[in-house]
Amino acid sequence: MLLASSHQAMLPNPLSPSTTLPSFLSAVRFHLTSPGLLIPVSFLILGLINNILYVVILSAALDLVGPTVPKALVLLFDVFPSFLIKLVAPYFIHRVGYGTRVVGCVLLATSGMALIALSPSSVPVPHATGGESMWEAGKERVEGWLGRDPSPSRPPAAEVAVKLLGIAFASVSSGVGELSFLALTSFYGQSALAGWASGTGAAGLVGAGAYVTATTTWGYSVRSSLIGFSFLPLLMLGAYFGLLPEKPGGVGEEGYAPVRASEETGEETEEVEEDERRDEGAGSLGRTDEGKVDDDRAAGGFVANLRRAQRLVVP
C-alpha cells in the first residue's frame, strides 16, 4: 500500500517508460479523487451554487413583481433576512449538524424558487421575442429595475407578498449556507477557503449571465427558467455529500491525506467520525470531556461566543 501511494503521488507521466495504461489511469484517478483537488472543487461548487441561486431568484422575482414595486423593497427582502440570520445563527446553529444544514438550505432555496415560480403572476414580463436581441431585452429589464418603465400594471399586494416571501427564503438559505460553509472551511485548510471564495466570485458573473441567457437568448419564460434552475440545489447536495471528503481528524490539519475509512474499516469508524463531527460542531460551546453540553455550560458558551465576536469586530 505504501509503495503504491508513493508511486501514485507523482503526477501521471504518459511518456515515462514504466507507464502502462492501467498504471497511468490509476494515477489519474488517484489525483482526481485526492482530497487536495476534491476539497477546493467541492467548496467551489458549494460557493457557486449558494450564490447563484440567490442571484437567479432575485432576478426572477424582480421581473415577476414588475417595475411598479420599488426595487429598494425587493432588495431589502433580499438582504435583510440574510443579515438577521447571520447575526444570530452562529450562536445556536452549532447544534445542527452540517449535513442537516445543507439539506435545510436546499429545501429553503427550492421553496423560495417554487414560491416565486409557481405563484400567480399578473405582471407581463418583457422578454425577447423573434427579432429582439438579448441586449435589448436586458436593457428593458434594467430600465424596469431603475423604476423608469412608463406604463406597467400594478400587481396585487398578495402576489407581491408571496414573491417577497420567496426572496426571503432564498436570502435565509444563502445566509445560512455562507456562514456554514465558511465555518466548515476551518476543518479543511486554506484550499477550501480559496475554492469557496472563487465559487462565490464566479456566481456573480455566472448567475446573472445564466438568467439573462435563459430568459432572453433562449427565450424561456421567467417561470420556466426558474423551474429549469431548480436542479442547481441538487448540485449542492452532490458536492457536499458526494464530493467533499470526510473531515480530517484535527482542525486545519494538513499533511497526511485522510484514509478513506468508509471503504476500509467499515461502519464503526464512520460512526466514530460522525460523533467527532458533531463534537467538533459543539466545540465553540466549550467541550467537556464527554463532549456533552449541559445548560450551565451552554450559558457560559453563549457569553464566551459573544466575547469572541466582540474581539472580531476590530481586527
Next chain:
Amino acid sequence: MIPLFLVYMAEYTINQGVTPTVLYPLKETPFHHYRDFYPTYGALYQLGVFISRSSLPFVRIQSLYIPSLLQWGNFVLLVLQAVYFTIIPSVWIVFLVIFWEGLLGGIVYISTFRRIGEEVPPAEREFSLAATTVSDAAGISLASLVGMVVETRLCKWQVDRGRDWCRRL
C-alpha cells in the same frame, strides 16, 4: 468585521447609488443607449470581484483597513464625478475604477477570512468564521437603504444642471 462592513457598504452604495448616474455623452462611449452603462458597470465589477476572490493562493495582503479606505476613496471619486462631471475625463477610466472597485472588494473578503483562519485559535475558528459573515450582510443592507437616497439625489442634482442622462435610461 469592520473592514468587511466598510468595504461592502462602499461597494454596494457605489453600485446601486452612484454608477447609475456616472454617465457620459454617448458619442464618447462604445454604447448606443444610456441604459447600456449600468449592466456594463455591473459586469466589470463582477469580473473584478471574481478575479480578486480567486487570488487567495497568489496574493497576500496584511492590512484590511487600507483597501477599505481605498474603496471609500472610490466612492468619493465617483460621487465627485457624478456631481462635477469634469473629474474623470473618459468613460474608459471609469471602467478601470469600477474594475478596481471589484478587485478591492474581493481582496478584503478573502483576506478577512484567511486571517481569521490563521490568527484565531483553532477551537474558535469555526465560530469566528461564521460570526464574521454578518458584516458583509450588514454592509449590503445599509447600502441598499443609502443607495436609493444617493441615486435619487445625485440624479436630481444632475438634471437640475442640465445633464438629464440619468432620466433617459
